Amino acid sequence: MSGKIFFTLSFAFIIASCTQQRMAFRFADTAASWRADDYFDLNSAQKTQVEKQLKVFLHEAYENNDREIPKLFDKADQLLANVNDQNKLDCKAADKIREDAGTLFANIPALSASHIKTLTDSLSEKQIKYFIDKVAQDIKEDEQKLKKPDDLHDRRLKRTLDNLKVFLGNLTSQQENAVRAHMKANPFPFAERLKNKKANYEKTKQLGDNPEAFKNFIVDFVQSWRNYQSAEYLKLSDEQRLQNEKFYQQLICDSSTQQLHFLRKKLSDIKKDFEEFFVPARGN
Numbered sequence: 001m002s003g004k005i006f007f008t009l010s011f012a013f014i015i016a017s018c019t020q021q022r023m024a025f026r027f028a029d030t031a032a033s034w035r036a037d038d039y040f041d042l043n044s045a046q047k048t049q050v051e052k053q054l055k056v057f058l059h060e061a062y063e064n065n066d067r068e069i070p071k072l073f074d075k076a077d078q079l080l081a082n083v084n085d086q087n088k089l090d091c092k093a094a095d096k097i098r099e100d101a102g103t104l105f106a107n108i109p110a111l112s113a114s115h116i117k118t119l120t121d122s123l124s125e126k127q128i129k130y131f132i133d134k135v136a137q138d139i140k141e142d143e144q145k146l147k148k149p150d151d152l153h154d155r156r157l158k159r160t161l162d163n164l165k166v167f168l169g170n171l172t173s174q175q176e177n178a179v180r181a182h183m184k185a186n187p188f189p190f191a192e193r194l195k196n197k198k199a200n201y202e203k204t205k206q207l208g209d210n211p212e213a214f215k216n217f218i219v220d221f222v223q224s225w226r227n228y229q230s231a232e233y234l235k236l237s238d239e240q241r242l243q244n245e246k247f248y249q250q251l252i253c254d255s256s257t258q259q260l261h262f263l264r265k266k267l268s269d270i271k272k273d274f275e276e277f278f279v280p281a282r283g284n
Helices: 006-014 021-040 043-083 091-121 125-145 149-168 171-187 189-206 209-221 231-253 257-278
Strands: none
Touching: 021 043, 021 125, 043 091, 043 257, 091 209, 091 231, 125 149, 125 189, 125 209, 149 171, 149 257, 171 231, 189 209, 189 231
């Protein structure tokens, strides 16, 4: 699913890969530290630092650019508030919100540099080696998964349907069949992604004996992700993203009044939870 289908889909999934939204918000900081620990074997002080830095980052992202993110929430809420059985969703207005959100979210990774650097600066040579070994293990697992493409597709399909249900509620059989057909016609370029992963693994492996260069690489990779992807992968993934945007935007536009009201409530819950758990009161 594209990160820009509808701006909240992107926003919510940035926070945590958890289909229960309230759970995701409450434990996003802990989940992030666990994820970092998986790759760096963090000590307790580093885990605490990751949780702290994530909260600060989310606050900065939310407040960035004159609070454009909450403004987008409000625009979406007003748009969905006007929907009823006689008044369908204004798809052009929804698409404009999506475009604005895409531009806004594209700029947010730049805010993460100092927070990522805080973590990487604390890494020991042993933790750097742990990371390199963990990525090597991931690559072996990915190679095995590629031998079963149907399983990869099925997991991706299930995750997509689950995510849609989080935001739209129950899907009709027609909607589910449309998603299945779309995903079958637009498969994810898993093989090309693995090639990139291997190439970037070799770069980190070469930098393993140079901690400073390794740390700089990690920060730059997060900041400039596209620079570390092959032209072929970018071509395939960008084309898939465009097809996803068209399909899922139309899916939302064709959703029932009940589903769009469900989406409006979900957006309201997300905004409240985000501000409650991650956005300190102004002036604090």
